Amino acid sequence: MACLLPLVRLAWLGAQGGLGANPIEYITRSTGWWTLSFLMITLSITPLRRLTNLNWLLRLRRMFGLFAFFYAALHFGIYLWLDQFFDWTEIVKDIAKRPFITVGFAAFVLLLPLAATSTNAMVRRLGARRWQLLHRLIYVIAILGVVHFWWLVKKDITEPVLFACVLAVLLGARLAWRMRKARTGGDTLPSAVPR
């Protein structure tokens, strides 16, 4: 429920006239920011679980991922409706011509199959291995999302840099673990030889 607070806040600000002079820009930015934040939260579950051994964290992962999709869908919907008013020729031109929109759109399209295969039934249908392989797309999506933010900012790139740092830590941790596993895996091989 707490994950809905950003949306409630926007609705409340809207009712109070607190969205500033350019409300459409404000809600577009806000939903985009929360999409990135939920992507980061989703990606932090696995490292957190490893560090703390709290296995119940894993059950939250799907919900956080779906909230990332939820805010991404709002963000994209606001762009289509309030920003462009379904002017399809403009939208197609935007997506094709503006690199920051191209990568943002790509990230959203890649999120679609992940959201669609988020149910237990879909995990079973795909098989755990294929499902996991597909869901590694989140790494690509998160990178595209941060690039999207970075490229749209006029000059003050503080926030995109912060997101990039968080993402680098989250992906770096995975890489480090994988490398260590490969190394220790290599070391354990000889010991696996019958003595």
Place this chain on the structure above:
Amino acid sequence: MLIRHPSDIAPSEITPREVYRHRRAFLRSAGLLAAAAGAGGLLTSTAPARGATRLAGLRQSPFSTDEAQTPYKDVTTYNNYYEFGTDKDEPADNAHTLKTRPWTIAIEGEVRKAYSIGVEELLKLAPLEERIYRMRCVEGWSMVIPWVGYSLSELIKRAEPTGNARFVEFVTLADPRQMPGLAYPVLKWPYVEGLRLDEAMHPLTLLCVGLYGELLPNQNGAPVRVVIPWKYGFKSGKSIVKIRFTATQPRTAWNIAQPREYGFYSNVNPQVDHPRWSQARERRIGEFRKRPTLMFNGYAEQVASLYAGMDLKKNF
């Protein structure tokens, strides 16, 4: 003489009826909670809190547009003034530290009569006019603002530029004690802008000391700024301390920061896109649908001749 008091008009009266109707129709069709809330934000613009000194006896200008004026509250809370922070609401929150008295402007460089002028004297140099101009930001939004001031040429003429003077440079205050944004090297400080001499002498180019019939609020560039309505907003330097006449083209803040994206001229031009976004349309603050951007921001009749024969794609 016609004296108008624009502040006596409530923002609700300024907003044309069809805009209201459009909003209502829009609200009815809005199913999305957040979107409906966003629309609500537009309907409930509260009465602005004023405090600045009123300027009396303003002349009306033939250059004024009769388009609906952007509410005072939006004009004074949605600002790009990086010396006070890079978010739009930060200048209004932070600019109270700016000390606008005493204030002098130095006029120097390629002139026969270099001089310094205090802001009080500046206010009396020529009759103050109200000029309602369109303002188009390079980011794709626009406003209609009733500025107060007079043509910059009044100031320039007194300095008697020499034959070598081909450009004018505007240097903005850069005092880290008054301007928290200077702690970050987002742009090269001080913020410098510039014009060709003929652009600076053009009657539309305004030396601006007020808006909505009052002295300029700090976040809008107090105590004195320039307004060049046919160029993107960032060309209109704020809180000016020095006006320098030069033989060579000045290096300007945004051009130094990103030369590929912000040219020296930066005339509003719907046919020349910013490398990262389109400039064909704009969102007028307070409106939902974007409107087409006009060549030279609708001032083509007055200024197009300044650029006759120039490739505006190259000289963006």
